Amino acid sequence: MRMSTLLISAALALPLLACSDSAPKVAKGVTAKDPAQASVSGADIARRVKELSDDKYEGRPPSGPAGELTMTYLADEMKAAGLKPMGVNDTYFQPVMLTEVTAKDTSFARIDTGGSTLELKQRENAVFWTKQFTDTAKVENSDMVFVGYGTVAPEFGWNDYDGIDVTGKTVVMLVNDPGFATKNPELFKGETMTYYGRWTYKFEEAARQGAAAAIVIHETEPASYGWNVVSDSWTGGQFDLVRPDKGMNRTELEGWVTNFRAAQIFKAAGVNYNAAKANAAKRSFKPIPLGNLKLNAQIDNEISTTESQNVAGGVVGSKYPDEYVLYMGHWDHLGSKDVPAGEDGIYNGAVDNATGTAAIIEIGQAFANGPQPERSVMVLAVTAEESGLLGSAYFGEDPLVPLNKIVAGINIDAILPVGDTNDIIVVGYGASEIEDRLKTILDKEGKYIVPDQNPSAGYFYRSDHISLAKKGVPMLYADSGIDHVTKGKAFGTSFNEGYTANRYHQVTDEYSDDWDMSGIEKTSQIFYELGMNIANTQDWPNWYEGNEFRALRDEMLK
Numbered sequence: 095m096r097m098s099t100l101l102i103s104a105a106l107a108l109p110l111l112a113c114s115d116s117a118p119k120v121a122k123g124v125t126a127k128d129p130a131q132a133s134v135s136g137a138d139i140a141r142r143v144k145e146l147s148d149d150k151y152e153g154r155p156p157s158g159p160a161g162e163l164t165m166t167y168l169a170d171e172m173k174a175a176g177l178k179p180m181g182v183n184d185t186y187f188q189p190v191m192l193t194e195v196t197a198k199d200t201s202f203a204r205i206d207t208g209g210s211t212l213e214l215k216q217r218e219n220a221v222f223w224t225k226q227f228t229d230t231a232k233v234e235n236s237d238m239v240f241v242g243y244g245t246v247a248p249e250f251g252w253n254d255y256d257g258i259d260v261t262g263k264t265v266v267m268l269v270n271d272p273g274f275a276t277k278n279p280e281l282f283k284g285e286t287m288t289y290y291g292r293w294t295y296k297f298e299e300a301a302r303q304g305a306a307a308a309i310v311i312h313e314t315e316p317a318s319y320g321w322n323v324v325s326d327s328w329t330g331g332q333f334d335l336v337r338p339d340k341g342m343n344r345t346e347l348e349g350w351v352t353n354f355r356a357a358q359i360f361k362a363a364g365v366n367y368n369a370a371k372a373n374a375a376k377r378s379f380k381p382i383p384l385g386n387l388k389l390n391a392q393i394d395n396e397i398s399t400t401e402s403q404n405v406a407g408g409v410v411g412s413k414y415p416d417e418y419v420l421y422m423g424h425w426d427h428l429g430s431k432d433v434p435a436g437e438d439g440i441y442n443g444a445v446d447n448a449t450g451t452a453a454i455i456e457i458g459q460a461f462a463n464g465p466q467p468e469r470s471v472m473v474l475a476v477t478a479e480e481s482g483l484l485g486s487a488y489f490g491e492d493p494l495v496p497l498n499k500i501v502a503g504i505n506i507d508a509i510l511p512v513g514d515t516n517d518i519i520v521v522g523y524g525a526s527e528i529e530d531r532l533k534t535i536l537d538k539e540g541k542y543i544v545p546d547q548n549p550s551a552g553y554f555y556r557s558d559h560i561s562l563a564k565k566g567v568p569m570l571y572a573d574s575g576i577d578h579v580t581k582g583k584a585f586g587t588s589f590n591e592g593y594t595a596n597r598y599h600q601v602t603d604e605y606s607d608d609w610d611m612s613g614i615e616k617t618s619q620i621f622y623e624l625g626m627n628i629a630n631t632q633d634w635p636n637w638y639e640g641n642e643f644r645a646l647r648d649e650m651l652k
Contacts, residue, residue, distance in 0.1 A: 130464020131622050134456055136615030140605075142171060142452035146425070147444035147605045154443060155429030156333055156478040156485075157192060157400035168405040168425060168475050171455050176462030177407030180472055180494060188404040190477055190488045193227050193341075196331040196396040203347065203391035205238070207362045214351065214391075217325040222309075222349030223332050224393045225297075227340040233347050233391040236264045236306045238384040240365070242374035243268050244296040244308070250282050251377070258381045261304035264347075264389040266356070267296055270316035272375040274550050281375070287552030293317075294482065297348045307347035307389055311356040318551035323599050324350050326441070330431060333481035335488060336399060347391050363387050402426075402477040404485050406494055409461045411470040411629065418470045418495055419625045420503035420567075421457055422486065423450030424479030424558055428599060444605040445593065450506035451475050453618045460622050467629035469501060479507075479558055486558035490565050497562070498650040502528050502628050502635045503569040504621055505559035510574070511609035512589045514616050517575030521546040522554035525643075526568040527635040531627050535620055544575060566646030568635050570624075574617040 145167065152160035169186035172179075181187040203214040203222050214220035224231040242254040244267030252272070268275075271291040273282035282288050289295055293310050300308035314320050328350070334341065351359070360367035363385035373379050405425065411417065427443025442448075458473035472495070476485030490497070518536060520529055523545030533543055546553055554560065559569035576586025597603040628635065634651065637644040 128464070128623070130460045131619050131626075133463065134460050134615065134619045134622050136611030138459075139449070139452045139456050139614055139618065140609065140611050142455060143444055143448040144605045144607075146448035146451060147442040147603075149440050149442070151442075153429040153441040154425060154427045156402040156426045156481060157194065160429070161402060161426070161477075164425060165403045165405055168451070168455070169407075172405065172407035172458065172473065175407070175455055175459035177455075177458045177473060178410060180406040180408045181404070182494070186405050186407050188406060188489065188494055190402045190404055190485050191336040192333045192400050192402050192478060192481075192484065193336050194331045194333050194398050194400060195224065195227060197223055198394040198396060201391075201393045203233075203349070203389065205359060205362070206388045206390060208386045210362075212355070212359060212362060214349070214355070217329055219355040220349055220351045221324055221328050222347050222391065222393070223328065224347055224395065225334060225341040225344035226346060227337075227397055228342075229395055229397070231346040231393045231395070233264065233307045233389050236262060236389045238264045238266060238359075238363070238387040238389055240360075240370055240374075240382040240384055241265045241267050242379050242381070243270070243272055243290070244299055244310075245271070245290045246299055247282070247288075247290050252282075254374075254379065254381065255303050256380070259304075260300075260381075262306045264307040264309065265300050265303070265305045266309045266311065266359070266384065267300075268316070268371065268374055269293055269296075269310050269313065270550065270552075274316050275371070275375040286549035287555070289552075289555055291552055292555050293350075297345065301344045305345050307391065308345045308349075310350050311353060312350050313353045316550070318548065319598075321352055326431075326599050327428065327480065330429070333478050333484060335484050347389075347393060359384065359387065402485070404477055404489055405475040406472060407458060408470060408472040409458070409467060411468050412466045413468040414632070415470050416495075416499055418472050418500045419467070419629045420472050420474060420500050420562075421454040421506070421621070421625065422474045422476060422503055422558055423447055423454045423506045424477070424485065425451045425475040426477050426480055426485075428480055438601045441599070441601055442604045444603050445510055446508040446598065446603060447479070447506075448605070449509045449511075449614060453506050453509060453614065453621070457618055457622045457625065461625070467626060469629040471625060471629060476558055483558050483561050486561035490561040497565050497567055500562070500567050502526075503559065503562055503567055504528075504625060505557055505569055505571045506573075506621065507557040507571070508573070509614045509617055510590060510593055511611060512574065512576065512578065512586050512613055513581070513610040514579045514612040515575040515586060516541050516577040516579055517544050518542070518617070518620070519544055519546060519573045519575045521571040521573070524638065525554075525641055526570065526637045528568055528570040528624070528628075531635065532570065532572065532620075532624055535623050535627070539620065563643050566643055566650045568637055568643075568647065572621075574613045
């Protein structure tokens with residue numbers, strides 16, 4: 095679910111030095127004139143993108159007939175590309191069991207103020223659901239309390255739940271971190287979002303605290319996306335992995351409210367909203383009971399369990415077949431929504447992420463048809479990313495190959511057809527030694543690395559690579575940039591802003607035959623060379639010293 099706003103302020107960035115002084119080893123079999131690298135074709139990628147974003151795939155939901163059609167197409171494409179099956183039982187598939195929960199129209203949520211009622215209306219001013227796999231989830235007369243950022247972070251000396259028992263209560267909280275609000279680099283990580291700033295964490299922590307319901311207040315800047323993204327992404331059927339406890343350890347209700355509705359809620363409670371927000375960013379903050387407000391909600395569910403698939407193919411290494419270089423991208427998108435006759439309800443997801451899915455297959459084809467790499471290469475198209483990184487999370491828990499045999503991974507999550515650029519964006523820049531290898535390749539190409547220039551959005555935690563990073567596997571999450579080779583940075587910035595504003599997670603994210611595929615082609619060629627570099631050397635790229643995942647990797651490799 096990568097958003098192109100990570101590129102926008104890169105327009106002022108200058109070429110950066112690599113984080114490590116150690117020069118990466120140069121791989122065998124990769125030169126500027128390598129025919130296999132040159133075979134990575136923008137036209138071939140475009141053919142797959144056009145197919146994957148066709149209406150017949152109905153927005154690539156992770157299950158159902160359209161999902162099955164997508165998975166079959168991907169397996170067929172991997173086979174045609176010369177990739178050997180690397181799934182379960184010598185197939186291209188890794189089954190991923192999902193539960194889909196859809197809130198019925200009879201569901202409701204309202205806040206009783208003691209004299210009136212504030213309705214939380216789906217999509218209009220709120221979005222709510224339950225992760226509990228039950229026919230009906232209820233919240234009855236639940237006292238409401240503002241818990242600031244809803245964070246318990248011992249390493250930052252922060253506990254928003256200190257001194258209060260929220261068992262059975264409804265917690266209301268802000269998105270992102272206190273550091274974003276204050277711009278204080280000494281508070282959390284300043285404007286760089288930590289995992290504590292992610293809404294997914296906040297719901298999990300509320301459940302650990304025993305809350306009955308958890309509501310996040312939406313604001314566009316700290317969330318890094320508009321209300322339309324919330325209302326389109328988290329209404330309708332919501333998928334999750336099949337959990338042993340059927341999700342009963344989660345709160346009865348999870349949801350969002352608009353900033354405007356939140357202000358009305360605080361006013362009804364007799365609490366100054368702006369003052370409460372300001373206090374939430376201070377270490378002296380204490381939870382604020384929201385007067386006599388009580389949440390009453392009932393979520394009536396339609397529940398089904400379905401099987402989706404991760405799709406995996408690859409090339410077996412000539413010398414070290416049990417060591418793997420991983421290419422990963424998610425194949426799913428948002429599916430389709432019920433709309434009035436004559437309107438478009440299909441979220442085709444051409445950029446997000448038909449581009450990444452098409453690119454990893456094209457890169458895999460270059461490995462299959464070119465010089466055999468010394469290490470094996472796996473191409474993994476994962477399911478249900480848009481539902482919470484579920485396919486990659488499943489792979490992380492039940493990997494097709496041991497995680498300590500994955501040397502490094504490259505995640506491709508949406509490449510915009512902006513054309514060829516002089517720069518490559520590295521999200522979470524300064525994380526791993528894979529970046530050193532990338533820099534060596536880019537130096538030869540006359541290109542340069544720039545970091546994610548919108549770290550407050552927390553993009554590093556919002557795509558599938560994080561499912562393996564949290565296990566210790568070094569992963570690179572990168573994309574082509576905005577510094578267009580002929581039209582400059584202003585053009586690239588405008589192009590990316592337009593996508594974010596008008597097409598990201600919208601029915602307008604569609605393929606067009608007039609796309610400029612030169613940048614997607616070049617970026618994919620670079621990622622091919624990077625993978626071959628790793629495959630044809632016997633060192634193991636690691637996280638940089640001081641990275642939070644370094645100790646996990648060191649232990650894994652013992």
